[in-house]
Structures are given as structure tokens and as C-alpha cells.
Amino acid sequence: MERARISRQPAHLLLASEFGSATLNEKGSGEYDPSFVITKLGAKVNRIVAAGLLERLEQRETSGGSSLYQGQLRDPTGLHYFSIGEYNSEMMQELAHQWSERLDDGEPLLVMMTSKTRWYQTDEGAVYTSLRPEEACVVNREVYANWLLDACEATMERMNRFASSMEVEPTLDAYARAGLPASLLAAKNHYGEVDLEPFKLNLMQALDIAEGRIEAATTPPPVMRLSDEGAVEGGDGGQDLEAFLLKAVGQRDQGDGVTLDALLKVAVSNGGFVREVAEAKLDDMLDAGTLDEPRFGWFRVGATN
């Protein structure tokens, strides 16, 4: 396939859960060849339009001494992680600065961003994805709702394509004849069986939200483990969240730290904690220096411990 050398990569519409669960990447051999993330549903993306609630945006300093904004964007299906650094345009950096101030003032910000996709692989082979916003703006709920619907439609199209690929022989030729993209074949080879049900549930919830039927989209809060109850396991009665997380990080850290996702899963399933509360606690522990975040989204026990 020949392609104009400097052609722009189109932006795709992805909900956070699909992008966040992607672990496959593809890059050509040339220095300037674009890099792609391939999702479970076979979307091959170099650029996406994401939207959601700006949940966190903090300025960090990198080891090189330059400053970097790191943030989280929440849509109904999960979180996008993004960073804005000196490689971004002046305008984007300025926007990040303004947003972080507004966020610190407690102002809720619903934002939309055109972003390049990034992926990172650790030495152990774990892959995580993040975004590098190019252009962004604050939007109102109607614009957000329409974006949600666009993203739902695009996701549904990929789900349908995925379903129809079940009957197609898994070769590039057969896929091409059936009008299916090669990236879908790559996705199926890489991810194996993919359960479409969670994607469908995500869409249902997103539709409810876009329709303004928030109550239908509201999930009951997770069962909370009150402090006077015994611990679910380990017999370590009365341990608090902070101690639990610290222990979890200590036990699981193989040298690179522990991913946010893994930590939260442990906190919810083994500790019986509320995911959101655990997430917030992690933030506190970072700020207090109890935990370190050597790379975005990776935690380890802080130097002060």
C-alpha cells in the first residue's frame, strides 16, 4: 500500500474503555512513520477525539527539568490518561495551565480534545496507552452528548465488523475480500477471544447519559467495607486503605512499579474498597511522598518509606 508520505492521519472516535484496554501497537520502519495503537475491536488509531470530565490535571517536573502536565479525562466508560509537555504547542500548554488553575478552584470542566495516541511498553512487556492532546476546548453538555453518540456509533460499527469477522477465514486476503481492515486481523491474532458484552454495556450507559437519563446510567456505589468490619482476607483486621495500598504496592512491585489499574483492582476485589476512594487515596499518597509515580500511571513505594 503506497501512501503519500506526509498525509495526515485521521482522527477516530473512541471511548476510554476501548482505548485504555489496547495493548497492541504498530509502527512502520521509517523514522517518520506514524505509530498506531490497535484496539481490541480492531481500530487502528494514531489520533483520536476524546471528551469527558477533566478529572485531574497536575504539573510535574520531568527528570530532564522540563515541566509536564499530566491529567485524566473521564468518560462514562473509563479514564484517558494524557500529558501536555513542551513538545506541545504554546497554545495547548497555555490551555493546560488555565485548566489546572480552574480545576484547583473546584470548577468542573467538561472538555474535548483532538489527541495523538501514545503507547508505552515496559521491560516486562506490559503496555499502556495515553494521549497527547493537540487541540482542545471546554464544551457544554449538548456538545458532549453529541460526541458521546458519535463515539457510540463508531464503536458499534467496529463491534459489528468484529462480529462479522467471525465467519471470515483469518487471512489478509479473505479479510480484504470481506471488506474488513487488516488491523482487525492483527487485533484478533493479538487479543484472541474478545467479549463484546462489556462494550455493549458501555454503549448502553453512554446512550442513557447522552439522553440525559442520568438516573438510568447511575450505578449503585460499590459495597463499602466499613472500618469496623473485618478485612475480607488476610486477617489483618482494621487495616486502613493507606496501609493496604502501601502493602499492595510493596508486594507487587517487580522493580518497575505497579500499574494504577492493577492496584485499583486489588483494592476493590481483595480489600473491598471503593475504587474511586482508592484512586483518590493514591493521589494523596503521591502528594505526601508515601508513594512515587516514576512513570505516569505506575506506582512504587516512596523514598520516604
Added chain:
Amino acid sequence: MSTEKYADYVQAVLKECPDADEGEIAEAFAKYENEFYIPPQDAMRSVLRRFQSGTSPATTGGSTATRQVKKVAGLSELSATDRDVEIEVAIVTHNVRDQLIRGEEKQIAFGMLEDNPWEENGQRTRWDYKDWGPHANLAAGSIVRIEGASVNEYNGKMSLNINQSARVVVLKEGVATPVASNDPIDISAIPKEGYICVVGRVLASRPDVIHRKDGSGSIDVVRGRLADDTGTIGFLSWEPFDHEVGTLLKIDGAQVKSFRDTPELNFGRTTRIEVYHDANFADLDTLNEKSLTSVSALRDGSRDVDAVVQITEIAKRTFNRDGEEKFLWSGQIADPTGRCRISLWDDLPFKETDLPVTVQIKGARVRAWQGIPDITVDNAEQMTVLEAPPWDAGMDLTNHAVEVDLAEVVAGPSRVGLKTSGMLVSVREDSGFIMRCTECRRVLRDGICSDCGPNAGAEDIRMRLVVDLDGATAAVLVNKEATLATLDLDVDAMRSKIDEIGEQGFVQHVRDQMLGRHLTVTGRSIVDEQGAMILADGCSMEVHDPQMRASELRAQWGWG
């Protein structure tokens, strides 16, 4: 807004922030829900943050160790013990077979590969390989990067093992295997290059002469056109060709060559042409009728084009060539699929004042200027004036914009009078006031035109946008009038806005209003190897009611 509605969430927040006020917490959840459509579970974290004490950023640092990958350019750099090898190779052959491995039937692939795949005619080393995956994206003829292969040595012969855990990245797709040349294919399926076999009826045929460029003489050829019920294609025969118009032929071993955007069949010494019999094959009249080209299907370089078009504008232009005064008529034409240009190198077969006039054109050539097709008619006899257009005569084609999917716009050709839509994904920073060269209208950079040098410049306004839809992308340049109309500003209001918030502030202002929203633009397109660009003279943001759309999607997906 009742506090109870969020009671569980309020409790969760209170647990972390015991000093917070219950009412305020519930109010915060309500605000997220009502103003931003954020359900409480999604707002939880943001609300928590708000009620917790201020935070200060922490510093991070990081280091990355490298994996022990042996990355090599050539097979000769490898030794028998190498593991986790990364190399780019061309796959020469690829065979799949079933093999019993530890009692289990398993598919594996094997074949030969060569290193140094990018250098043409370069020195290449060839090894056998076995693919234990097997990786579905390995195919003969492709160039791939294999990551995580290992070397195998058996009886002194080296080969490569592509393990199950290895990754195969296709860098260049394999060349499709050529069509077996004695299997006829549809005309619409003819590739841009290659040898093919086709069955078609001769629609047109005329002798022509090609003059050698070096002046060493000329070659007699025959040009013409073939059709089947899927389409038509021009041909050029380098050998005598005396089949009459209407004859059905089977042509085996014709070479397809593409001139500009148009494929053409070449008949040479090795081409076998025979009369073919098929009583069910479409007759000449049917094919002739079908062979009419619409404006949207005109391609640069096409010949023998038949079309019915309406001439909407025409003007005589005279010029001097070699001291001799010459003229041509040039103007605009349209049909319901689009608009483009026409050039007639002869007298007009109707009165200028009769416009618009519908004509049938036969055997015209198509050239393109700035991507816009121009039907070139050499002789007025090629044109027949029709009394009425074959489409609804009430249609005003002068300002007719044809709705075209963005994907179709991007796939070309360039066209005039189109309307398309997509999601606005970028507002470039050079949107706003610009200075244009007074000579060539190029945008000046720091008062300098890249063609004409320093220039005082003339002020203009534009927006430079990018619009995407379903994987297609196009640059959109919105002209002054449409920019002002879209932003609901006049020139003075725009100037004072920029004075107030600065140029970058203005671009951000435009992004705030337009980013991520659906845009419909009208205008013309230029499609070349750089991609597609739409010069828009109209631009509007689509407004959709999310509730309605959501209900439609529910219905469509059967989720009532």
C-alpha cells in the same frame, strides 16, 4: 434536588472528608449531573478532590532499561545461538502445512525469506524459515519486520524460527498475485497495471499515428474503446486492428498501463485477440447508452469520453501563438453529479445567448487543471445540442452542490460544486487575518511571498481547518465570507475581538465554538498526492438534538 438521591455517594465522600458538609456534597453531585451529564459514580473522584485539602505536585523521575534484543540488518550477522532477533526481511515463499506436534495436529508455515529487502538489486541472503505461530500476516511477496525470532542450525544450514511469541509487523503488503491471464475479468475490475484477459464489445475504433519524440518517424496505431456491462476502457493497439465497431472480442494478454488517472489497454505482439460469441452479451446500443460518463466520473487523461452535460457559462478567449491569432471557447458545465470545465477549439454550435444549453458530447478528451477536469472538444461536430436535458429541467445546475461523502471526496477526483460534512478535528493556528500576495494571492510569510518576493500584501480572512469522518481526512480552507458568517462576526467585530484576546486567543475562541462538532461545507475540492483540500465558500455547523439521536440509535440497534 434531594440529598437522598446521592446519599450513598455522599457517605463515601464523608468517609474520606469527615469535615465536609453533606448538603454541599450532594449539591456538587447534582451540579455534575445536571450541567454536565456526569453520573455520580463518574463524578465521585472530582467531588472528592474538591472536598479534600489542596494538593501540590510531586516530582517524578524515571529510567528505562533496554531489553536484550539483537537487532540486525542482515542474516549474515546472526550466529546459531541467537535468540530474540529483530530483522526486516522479504518473504519469498510461504506455505502452510499441518504437522503433528506432540500428538496434536497443528498448522505451521514455512518457506524462504531474504534479507536486505529495501535495496533494489542489492545483495540478498536467503534462508529457510519456519513459522510456528503461524502468523496470519505473513504472506509471500511482503516485506515484514520480525521481532523475537531465533536462529536454528541443522547440518550446517542456518534457518530462522519465527516463534509463536514473535511479532510480525507488515511493512509492505505483498504484491497481489497476477490474475491468471486466460480468465476474463470485468472491465470495472481492471487494475491500474498488469496483464489481463477481458471480453468486451468494440465501442469505438479509429486509426491514429504516434510520432516518435526523437523525430525518427511515426508509428501507426489504432485507438478505441471497449465495453462490457460493468464499464468501458480505452485501448491502444500497436498492431493492426481491423475489428469493426460492435464486434465482441476476447482479448488475452492485454497490458494495462495508466495514463494520469486513467487505465488503458495496450495490445501488442503477444496479445491474442479473437472474436467471441456470447448471445447474452449486451448489444452495442445498450453499451453506448451506458458508456455515457457523468461529470463526477471524469478522470484526467481519459479519451473517447461521451457525456451529456449542460453548459452554464461560456466565453471566447483569443490568444496569439507563433504570431497567429487563435481562439477557444471555455466555460463551465454541469450535470446532476457535479460541475467542471469545458474547452472547445472550434466555433460554438449554438448562440452564446442561449445558455444554459444541454449538449451531447462524443469522443472528447479530459484534461485537468488544478485537479478540476476540463472536457476538451476539438471539433464542434462532436457536440449535439439537445432540446432538453435528460434530467429534471427545473434543476438549477449553476449553483448546484452535489452531496458527496467525505471518503468519496478524498478518493478523488477534484471536483467543483460539492457539499460534504465531517467532524472538525483541527483549527490551525493560521486561521484569522492573513496577508495575501498582491500578484499571486499566495499567503505571505513575514511580508514575503515564496514566489514573488517581498510584497505589501492585501488583507484577507480565512479559516484553515481539518475535517475527518470514518477514517477519511480533508483540509478545509474557508473563505472570508463563509468564515465571518460561521463565526457570526463582521470584519470590524473580528478585528476588535483579536485586539482584545490576541491572535492565539482568537484561534482558541474558534476552537471553543467548533472543535469536535459536525461541519457541512460547500465548495470545490483539490485532490492530489498531498491529500484532499476543500476550498469552501460555505460552512455551517450541524445542530443535533442528542435525545432524538439517542432514541434513533436505540431503534436502529433494536435496544428500544
